[in-house]
Amino acid sequence: xxxxxESAFAKVNLTLAVTGRRPDGxxxxxxxxQSVSLCDRLVLERQETGLSxxxxxxxxxxxxxxxxxxxxxxxxxxxLGGVRVRLEKNIPAEAGLGGGSTDxxxxxxxxxxxxxxxxxxxRLCGLAERLGADVPFxxxxxxxxxxxxxxxxxxxxxxxxxxxxxxxxxxxxxxxAMYRRIDEMRERLxxxxxxxxxxxxxxxxxxxxxxxxxxxxxxxxADLPEAEMIRGEMRQSGALAAMMTGTGSAVFGIYPDxxxxxxxxxxxxxxxxxxxxRSSEAAG
Numbered sequence: 001x002x003x004x005x006e007s008a009f010a011k012v013n014l015t016l017a018v019t020g021r022r023p024d025g026x027x028x029x030x031x032x033x034q035s036v037s038l039c040d041r042l043v044l045e046r047q048e049t050g051l052s053x054x055x056x057x058x059x060x061x062x063x064x065x066x067x068x069x070x071x072x073x074x075x076x077x078x079x080l081g082g083v084r085v086r087l088e089k090n091i092p093a094e095a096g097l098g099g100g101s102t103d104x105x106x107x108x109x110x111x112x113x114x115x116x117x118x119x120x121x122x123r124l125c126g127l128a129e130r131l132g133a134d135v136p137f138x139x140x141x142x143x144x145x146x147x148x149x150x151x152x153x154x155x156x157x158x159x160x161x162x163x164x165x166x167x168x169x170x171x172x173x174x175x176x177a178m179y180r181r182i183d184e185m186r187e188r189l190x191x192x193x194x195x196x197x198x199x200x201x202x203x204x205x206x207x208x209x210x211x212x213x214x215x216x217x218x219x220x221x222a223d224l225p226e227a228e229m230i231r232g233e234m235r236q237s238g239a240l241a242a243m244m245t246g247t248g249s250a251v252f253g254i255y256p257d258x259x260x261x262x263x264x265x266x267x268x269x270x271x272x273x274x275x276x277x278r279s280s281e282a283a284g
Contacts, residue, residue, distance in 0.1 A: 004113045008040040008106035009141055009280050010097040011134070012164070012245040012252050014202075015195045016216045018182055019147075026133070026149045027179055032156070032198045033134070035141040035280040036164060040091050040103055042066075044110040047082040057089040069104040069131055073111055076127065081115060092273055094172025096246025098138060104131050105138035109283070125153075141283030145199055155282075159205035162279040163261040165234060166245075166252045167268045169226035173248030181221040191217050211241035211254055218247050227251050230272070237264035 014032040021027050051070045053061040061067060066085060074080050085107065091099035105128055112119045119127075121140060128135035133150035143156040182189070194213040201209035219227075227244055230251045234242040238260040239253030255261035261276045268274035 003045040004110050006042045006106040006110040008102040009035045010038040010091045011035050015198045017191045017193050018217055029150050030195045031146050032195050033137045033144050033146055037277040037280045038275055041088040042106045043086040044114050045084045047084045049082040052084040056087040065100045065104045066107045069107045092168045095168045095250035096248050097250055098134050101132050101135045102138040105135050142281050156199050156202055158202040160202050163255045163258050164252050165261050165265045165276055166250055167230050167272055167274040168250040175247045178218050178221055178247040214241050214243045216244050219244050222248050224249050
């Protein structure tokens with residue numbers, strides 16, 4: 001095989017609560033991840049040695065998580081051949097959509113195919129965990145309940161095809177800053193632990209139940225007036241529910257059908273980055 005193409009799907013957090021903080025500083029979570037059809041694309045082509053990677057979305061190749069993934073993979077497979085990677089970025093940065101993590105996951109999956117490395121899903125996830133807490137989910141995709149720092153995954157058999165609009169404010173979200181604010185607010189937080197309710201709604205096809213279980217603790221910590229404005233606009237345009245994903249700053253709305261979502265996305269696109277998308281299944 002000389003060339004492979006991988007889709008790197010974005011994710012949203014249908015629920016997100018912080019359950020604690022480990023001695024090493026990492027926070028433990030309870031969250032329901034959902035892959036969506038918005039994706040970056042990676043084309044991987046064999047070359048003699050090393051990694052060649054284009055600059056994408058203003059991110060220099062040496063600062064791209066794909067470069068870290070390549071170094072990690074070569075530490076496991078020292079005789080690994082070279083690869084030229086063309087990355088097409090569609091997922092915005094600083095949005096809470098897992099854009100970097102899913103690119104790293106797609107790179108690992110792609111190299112596994114390109115060079116016939118024979119890594120199982122379990123081994124791929126083990127490598128992915130060393131790159132970031134949500135990279136293991138991005139390896140598998142679909143729908144999953146995640147605990148620990150996000151690496152302990154329980155697949156969810158969802159019976160709900162979801163139509164969404166995702167909209168990102170001009171201001172991005174800083175993950176370290178958001179976690180610092182959560183730590184500062186810990187005594188005042190009144191978290192809702194709704195992951196179990198969300199999983200039941202997904203498994204039984206209960207759309208209203210799912211919308212009622214959406215929760216993100218970081219909305220309490222965020223100081224993003226534009227995100228609140230977007231949530232209001234989504235509800236006015238027919239969203240059944242709207243919420244920030246991850247540590248922000250993107251907001252997603254769940255709509256009753258594709259047509260309503262598509263119309264809402266067009267309105268939002270007049271002044272902001274927005275896209276209509278659907279929930280997606282496992283990445284492979």
